[in-house]
Amino acid sequence: MAETTTLAKSTLALSGPVTLATLGAVRARLDKAAADAAVDVSAVTRLDTAGAWLLSATGRRVEGGDEAQRLLIRTVGDAMPSAVKVEPRGLGQRAGDVLAGVGMAVGGFLAATAQSLGFLGVVMARLAATLARPRRLRLTALVHHMQDVGLNAVPIVALMGFLIGVVLAFQGAAQLRQFGAEVFVVDLIAVSILRELGILLTAIIVAGRSASAFTAAIGSMKMREEIDAMRVLGLDPIELLVLPRLLALVIMLPILGMVANLSGLFGGGLMAWIELGISPSQFRTQLLADVDAAQALVGLSKAPVFAAIIALVGCQQGLLVEGDAESLGMRTSRAVVIAIFLVIVVDALFSVFFAVWGV
Numbered sequence: 001m002a003e004t005t006t007l008a009k010s011t012l013a014l015s016g017p018v019t020l021a022t023l024g025a026v027r028a029r030l031d032k033a034a035a036d037a038a039v040d041v042s043a044v045t046r047l048d049t050a051g052a053w054l055l056s057a058t059g060r061r062v063e064g065g066d067e068a069q070r071l072l073i074r075t076v077g078d079a080m081p082s083a084v085k086v087e088p089r090g091l092g093q094r095a096g097d098v099l100a101g102v103g104m105a106v107g108g109f110l111a112a113t114a115q116s117l118g119f120l121g122v123v124m125a126r127l128a129a130t131l132a133r134p135r136r137l138r139l140t141a142l143v144h145h146m147q148d149v150g151l152n153a154v155p156i157v158a159l160m161g162f163l164i165g166v167v168l169a170f171q172g173a174a175q176l177r178q179f180g181a182e183v184f185v186v187d188l189i190a191v192s193i194l195r196e197l198g199i200l201l202t203a204i205i206v207a208g209r210s211a212s213a214f215t216a217a218i219g220s221m222k223m224r225e226e227i228d229a230m231r232v233l234g235l236d237p238i239e240l241l242v243l244p245r246l247l248a249l250v251i252m253l254p255i256l257g258m259v260a261n262l263s264g265l266f267g268g269g270l271m272a273w274i275e276l277g278i279s280p281s282q283f284r285t286q287l288l289a290d291v292d293a294a295q296a297l298v299g300l301s302k303a304p305v306f307a308a309i310i311a312l313v314g315c316q317q318g319l320l321v322e323g324d325a326e327s328l329g330m331r332t333s334r335a336v337v338i339a340i341f342l343v344i345v346v347d348a349l350f351s352v353f354f355a356v357w358g359v
Contacts, residue, residue: 010036011063015043018051026051030058041065052076119316123246126238141244149210149245150252154259156209157202161260164197165189165267173275182276186286189268194295198264199257200347203306206253207339211314214245215335218318219328227319237319246311253307254300261296298359302350306343313339 012033018026018041030039039055041047042064049072055062056077062070130136172185218241221227227237265287272278278286317335321328353359 010034010038011040012037013040013043015045017046018044018055019046019048020050023050023054027054030054030060038063041069044069047072049076053080056080116312116316119319120312122238123242123312123315126236126243127246130239130243136239137247138240138244141240142248145245145248146252148213149206149249150255153206153209153252153256157205157256157260158263160201160205161193161198161263162267164201164260165193165264165269166271168192168197168264169268169271170275173272177276183278183286185268185272185276186278186283187290189272190265190287190291191295193264193268194261194291195299196347196351198261199299199302199306200343202257202260203253203303203310203343203347204340206249206256206307207310207343208336210249211310211317211335211339212332214311214314215318215321215332216328218315219321219331222319222321223323223325223328242311242315245315246308249307249311250304253310254303257300257303258296261299294359298354302347305346305350309342309346310339313342 012030014026014029016022038061039058040063041055044051044065047065047069052069052073053076055073057080062073065073168189169185172188173182176182176185176188218227221241227241230237230240269278269280269283272283273280314335317331317338321331
């Protein structure tokens with residue numbers, strides 16, 4: 001352990017090794033010395049980078065020592081980070097930071113929008129080329145994805161539709177009973193489910209289920225450089241990976257919407273029977289009398305658009321994955337958020353369009 005001797009009021013002499021092993025004892029001696037005391041290392045027998053760091057970090061003047069010790073202390077001191085002086089920021093600087101942040105956010109949004117439009121154009125071009133030459137379509141991949149995004153999603157979609165019908169019937173009965181208009185609960189259930197809630201909630205469930213799956217699958221291939229290998233072999237990743245998923249979802253989402261509609265009507269009819277005493281035959285008669293097929297067609301007409309949005313967002317985010325797991329997780333969550341947000345926005349635009357045209 002290093003021994004210390006006080007030579008004078010302004011000088012502290014160290015002797016023995018000043019290394020990592022004796023760092024604690026040397027630090028204690030330095031802390032007890034006067035704040036302006038210099039350090040004499042003439043009697044130090046060994047000095048390593050830890051000891052040189054301690055001597056430099058104290059800010060004291062170092063005296064004595066051989067040339068190698070002085071060089072080590074100087075090198076370690078030069079490599080130490082300098083203190084950063086934080087000046088108080090004025091109101092104008094903070095406002096400038098806010099404006100800069102807004103500008104960067106707007107620029108990023110415009111860049112992402114342009115990138116998405118470019119991706120949409122590439123996919124549409126590949127789709128047109130595939131339709132011109134149908135033999136290029138991978139039917140095996142198409143059927144596989146139809147089963148994955150369609151058939152495997154039927155249980156959760158049917159359960160969701162059933163529960164939505166039950167909730168609408170129960171809440172509608174509680175409100176309409178006050179006015180003696182319980183029979184109109186049939187119209188409430190039918191119009192709400194067939195026109196809006198059935199296909200919208202189905203699209204949201206599929207967005208959470210399929211958009212994340214598309215991003216994870218394609219992103220994993222991107223991380224393993226399988227997409228680069230496809231390009232080297234002369235294969236088009238858009239045609240091979242994106243188009244089968246896009247077409248499968250466009251085909252299967254209207255079917256899932258129809259399943260949700262039927263399940264919702266069944267759940268609403270069951271709750272109307274239990275809560276209001278409306279028999280299934282009365283429910284069917286009221287439904288056929290007041291609700292026509294146009295209500296269901298209005299809802300199902302949105303399905304291909306929702307399907308295209310979900311597939312394109314999921315596949316694009318998968319192709320944007322970089323080479324680490326953090327990027328994969330970020331893109332997967334972003335795909336779900338963007339897909340659900342766009343589905344809701346487009347549904348609102350559809351509602352305005354149908355209201356303006358009186359559909």
